[in-house]
Amino acid sequence: MPTYGNKTIEFVKGRGCYLYNNKNEKYLDFASGIAVNSLGHCHPRLIKALNKQSKLLWHVSNLYIIRTQEKFAREICKKSFADKVFFTNSGTESIECGIKIIRGYHTHFKTGKNEIITFEGAFHGRTFGALSAQKNKKYSNGFEPLMKGFKQVAFNNKKELKKAISDKTAGIIIEPIQGEGGIRPASIEFLKFLRNICNKNNILLFLDEVQCGFGRSGKLFSYEWAKIKPDIMAVAKGIGSGFPLGACLSTNRASVYMRKGSHGSTYGGNPLAMSVGLEVLKIISNQIFLKKVDNVSRYFWFKLKEIENEFSIVEEVRGAGLLLGIKLRSNYLEFSENLKKNKLLNVPAADNTIRLAPPLIVSYKDIDKSISIIKKVLKEIND
Ligand SMILES: Cc1ncc(COP(=O)(O)O)c(C=O)c1O
Incomplete structure (x- = not known):
């Protein structure tokens, strides 16, 4: 039944925080299904x-x-x-x-x-x-x-x-x-x-x-x-x-x-x-693992808050841990799509907000990568 509408992307492989489509193009997965793949894809x-x-x-x-x-x-x-x-x-x-x-x-x-x-x-x-x-x-x-x-x-x-x-x-x-x-x-x-x-x-x-x-x-x-x-x-x-x-x-x-x-x-x-x-x-449930999640999520939060200050179209960054949202003043669906085109997966939520829910194993390097994609897309929307 067409309950999910038209789809354009087909993923055939996943490793850690990355998904690969049928042309072997690599996507940074900050959707994790919809906040599902807590340990990323194909955890050994x-x-x-x-x-x-x-x-x-x-x-x-x-x-x-x-x-x-x-x-x-x-x-x-x-x-x-x-x-x-x-x-x-x-x-x-x-x-x-x-x-x-x-x-x-x-x-x-x-x-x-x-x-x-x-x-x-x-x-x-x-x-x-x-x-x-x-x-x-x-x-x-x-x-x-x-x-x-x-x-x-x-x-x-x-x-x-x-x-x-x-x-x-x-x-x-x-x-x-x-x-x-x-x-x-x-x-x-x-x-x-x-x-x-x-x-x-x-x-x-x-x-x-x-x-x-x-x-x-x-x-x-x-x-x-x-x-x-x-x-x-x-x-x-x-x-x-x-x-x-x-x-x-x-x-x-x-x-x-x-x-x-x-x-x-x-x-x-x-x-x-x-x-x-x-x-x-x-x-x-390992305390060292959870501490790492807490640290990386605070880093992500701080970087997203910088974006909130830099771009007037961003109304608010909100959420907690690795369940974060960017609320735009307008065009949030276009924002979500453009992030995807730039190989950053995200999921729109209600209230003009796009959701970022990376796997809990996400690295600082991958957070930095997502931040540069988000900035690039916001700049294009602003232009
Ligand atoms: C908070 C919350 N409760 C319940 C559900 C329903 O879960 P499921 O789709 O596995 O039935 C969801 C799904 O998105 C959810 O986010």
Whole structure:
């Protein structure tokens, strides 16, 4: 189905931060799929893990013990707030699981609450739960009716949020850094405020770290910057570095209703995905690796801020870690296309913003290269 429109570029090979098209032309990949290839393309340790598992066992049903799945879940729990993990194949499935956890929790405790608050500019995926939560006509037009039970308020707005909370409020879903919405970080103060208000009102805090999790912010999970812990969290994208994989993480208390038969997935948690995910986690959760991501992202930020000062067409550089956006005053789609023509891959987001999400293994040299391409293209737009 032509859901992605016309395409012009075909990539046939990838290595590290580079992609090669069918004419063997080299592109600097600062899109990483869409913030997916956390360890770049064809990382040798991931190839090894996948190859090894592919010779042993690809698929068994979740009706059987999958030791790698148990091991991976234990490792994720050790390195996060979570006590339990449900494995999925994508971000939107992880969101669906989290919505069920919220509703199930309030069913179990008979609170009578079932309403979920989300934020303007949010993107949680393309399934009906996600479409209903994000309330963005761009994605849901023509597919109505959506699910009931979602309310939306302005992002980073304490006052509106306070007003929206009622005795029906069961959960709050937020991306610590909005991706599709234009690379807009929630302020640390706002995240702390959400944690407090959730505690006071028996509301579950559900973070969507599908795009901003797994090292992209310079910490393993973005919530660590705010020194808060969620009750539920959706992850995907970077967790598999290109292998389709997602997960919904939860505390024991929040997932109290998730018992035998309450949820399932044919493929979620399959041995191939688990072997790759486990290796990704081993690499990314290493503190030296994360420190390097933090350092390189600060360097990138500083260079982009110089560009913001130099070019009046740049309204703002924003984001966090290696999830950065350049907001233009106009022509951002032309800007995005011209960067691509100059062999720098990027992805447009909402709010006149282009997104830069290089693999976490990006070098200072590659950052410098991207900066000179961005400057060249901005100069051409300015002329
Ligand atoms: C924050 C966020 N949540 C959920 C999703 C949906 O993930 P998927 O496309 O894997 O279903 C995305 C995808 O871009 C996302 O950025």
